[in-house]
Amino acid sequence: MTINIVIAGPRGKMGSEAVKMVMNEPDFRLVACIDHKNNGKTLDTILPEVDRAIPIYEDAQACFQNHKNTDVLIELSVPAAGYKHTKTALEHKVRPVVGTTGFTETQLKEVDAFAQQQNVGCMIIPNFAVGAVLMMKFAKMAATYFPDVDIIEKHHDQKLDAPSGTAIKTAELIRENRQSKKQGHPEEKETIPGARGADLDGIKLHSVRLPGLVAHQEVIFGSPGQTLTIKHDSMNRASFMDGIKLCVNRVMEIKGLIYGLETIL
């Protein structure tokens, strides 16, 4: 069965990847796009890699009215527009798969209630990278048995913050499954400060920044005689497409809101 899809934000980094993915997937059909400019143009005149005349709408209402067969909205535009597009889609019983962030708790509840009322599914997914979400899930599971853990994350040297958000989130998930613990020898000494890394409730985080790296993380658990390592390497945005695909298929089967990829993996 073919799923008819509208993409919001087709010119963005994620959006243009999603356009390619949807056009290459045999069971998906791209019926239209929502863009804050280019109303009335077609996608092939905007994106060099597209060769079909997919219509572009600035107005979400007009888009769904003209394409009543739309099954799913892939929302990858900007936070300001994301909430509005999501609600408009639900009004037309189109199921939103939303990568845009910035929904408030109140908005999430409202979207859930509205989706239930319209009897369709809705997914809001802050991180579409299946591999990264599985890494965090496995790390949390392993922490039950292996309380000693260091996280090493490696990124290109243009990254500003250390540790990375994913490393911090991983440590927080691990913390839920282990008791607070000071790791290493009780009397260990740093002869150069910082050697033992950042400390999050006893979990050690190390941030490597080098040209040539992209986005990598390994979570290393140690116990006497063994180590268990869970490692994710992300090369480019293509890594998010598996997650979007999964959600498009899944949103067809559910009612109401699902938040976060970890819920369905």
Place this chain on the structure above:
Amino acid sequence: MTINIVIAGPRGKMGSEAVKMVMNEPDFRLVACIDHKNNGKTLDTILPEVDRAIPIYEDAQACFQNHKNTDVLIELSVPAAGYKHTKTALEHKVRPVVGTTGFTETQLKEVDAFAQQQNVGCMIIPNFAVGAVLMMKFAKMAATYFPDVDIIEKHHDQKLDAPSGTAIKTAELIRENRQSKKQGHPEEKETIPGARGADLDGIKLHSVRLPGLVAHQEVIFGSPGQTLTIKHDSMNRASFMDGIKLCVNRVMEIKGLIYGLETIL
């Protein structure tokens, strides 16, 4: 609460590690050992690292009769004795944690029924390495989302079989969660035979054998733009002690037989 423990096979490689572990664990107490020789001697005269006069019995019946407070039997002797010790333990309502292999299907059913009848737990565990079992569990879970996978296992160069039993078992578990698939380019060519490794239903297995290695395995899943790797490194038999500890605690809480560490992780 202290758990009173008898160990069968205290002079073996696993057994002697288990003796050390039990003596170091604050909540465990080693009350006696079962050995096929050394009846009437004490453990400190046999194992140099033991400094307490733990009594040794050749007869399991005599052992449990003399130590009525025994809670758990850790059975690490030989297959021939394992089944007999297990039954004798259950007769005395002592819970067996069994690392000995070689139980038949019929024996497993019988042991389960007998444990149920005696209202105590029993665990038979072919592989106590928590890390290896978690690696296999995570690999099976990841295969649902990432059907492309290579397994690289690395061992010391005295190992005779390739691929390792763990690598084959991992591939079999992965196979349960993915459809059969030929990996790589349809027209790929091996210019030197064997380059692409062993093939188990499309999953590729690579066996590295070098001096200096111990026992290592990594399972690498790939999908566009990302890879997810699960890796286990085993240095020595201490790696099995976490699993034994876990089982000793768990066997106190269950009724009947649990088979395999994966069941409780």
Place this chain on the structure above:
Amino acid sequence: MTINIVIAGPRGKMGSEAVKMVMNEPDFRLVACIDHKNNGKTLDTILPEVDRAIPIYEDAQACFQNHKNTDVLIELSVPAAGYKHTKTALEHKVRPVVGTTGFTETQLKEVDAFAQQQNVGCMIIPNFAVGAVLMMKFAKMAATYFPDVDIIEKHHDQKLDAPSGTAIKTAELIRENRQSKKQGHPEEKETIPGARGADLDGIKLHSVRLPGLVAHQEVIFGSPGQTLTIKHDSMNRASFMDGIKLCVNRVMEIKGLIYGLETIL
């Protein structure tokens, strides 16, 4: 001191990277390009990322006559044109740095003699990736002390040949520094054929092919109690620019031909 540079093949994958690199390097100046079409146009009208009107010539003679201050030709066009461009450059005492392959032994000798006669340097470099060349160099050095070695190379699953050319070249270099040796246990058995990889004079080569991988190789040496691993990860063509930069600077200092990056590292 600024080095004035002409690039041949500016629209190719390597060439367009080289254009960017030369324009970003403070000590380099791009004076013109040689292209088999677009004569008389300027580079900014061809490459969107270029904002300067660099002149394009189809004829190398004309190019060097109009830009007599040219110090170096970076030749990244096609084999058919590479030899001709190289000779024309030398006629004008412009130093060629050549990435094009396909020079015959006779041509190499002729180019060397001509460069000597013109009293300038010339470099012909089949592989500009400094990291890959260092990996091979170190691997060859380590083989003197560690005769046991496995090579694991990992590439995207669109690659046709296994093992990779780099893996084979690495094994050949290692072979020069060790005696032929059958590795692993003399009686080891493959229970699934191919597990132990490809065999090149006893050296084992393993080829992993997965989506999400780019181009990776690790050379693992083992000896009792230790392993030494040399690993190169290549993400994209930017990895060749360090090598080109190095050669542009070096070719200014030499006379005659240098072949291969390994000669100068």
Place this chain on the structure above:
Amino acid sequence: MTINIVIAGPRGKMGSEAVKMVMNEPDFRLVACIDHKNNGKTLDTILPEVDRAIPIYEDAQACFQNHKNTDVLIELSVPAAGYKHTKTALEHKVRPVVGTTGFTETQLKEVDAFAQQQNVGCMIIPNFAVGAVLMMKFAKMAATYFPDVDIIEKHHDQKLDAPSGTAIKTAELIRENRQSKKQGHPEEKETIPGARGADLDGIKLHSVRLPGLVAHQEVIFGSPGQTLTIKHDSMNRASFMDGIKLCVNRVMEIKGLIYGLETIL
């Protein structure tokens, strides 16, 4: 040709490994041992794994007088005795291979002069691990081309100091081949202090401490589009035996003192 060897310190951790190595090496022959006790006894009564009656001497003079055919002394006792044994060996034209540390600059010069005068070789080697020394050598070489580098060292959680001595020494060697450089983004921020590791002249050092680890180090160089990694994993003291073997063979060929394994690799 067989090399006749005396080992000083045969009961120590390194010494007992060296005894095994010498006895297993076809071209080496263990003729006697020097020990600060056990005079007149034989080695088989002291070390369970030895089955030959190798004589033990407390006095080095007596040892070399009784075994005039001795070619090499492997000195693995304690600093206090090391210098004395080395001089006594040289008096008898026995070539010392010394793992004992603590020689002063003056003593080194004196030993060199004395070895020259006696016309024999002498080697004083603070680190016999060939793999670790090669890692440092390669890292220093690579730094010429790749100035951006992070070092990750991983050890068991009983280690007191961080970073490890080897990591610091590696960074110091790298520093000799690159200009001082602040790595990472100029405006990078540690949201948890220590994330970016210890800083040695811009080089970042990260220390992982976990049960299950032994002694591991990786040196990661990054440049646009690529990374080059040199990694050493040490499992046990067997890793030092390759270095001792190498030195025993080499000391036969030289005159005067060689200090440090890096000199001969």
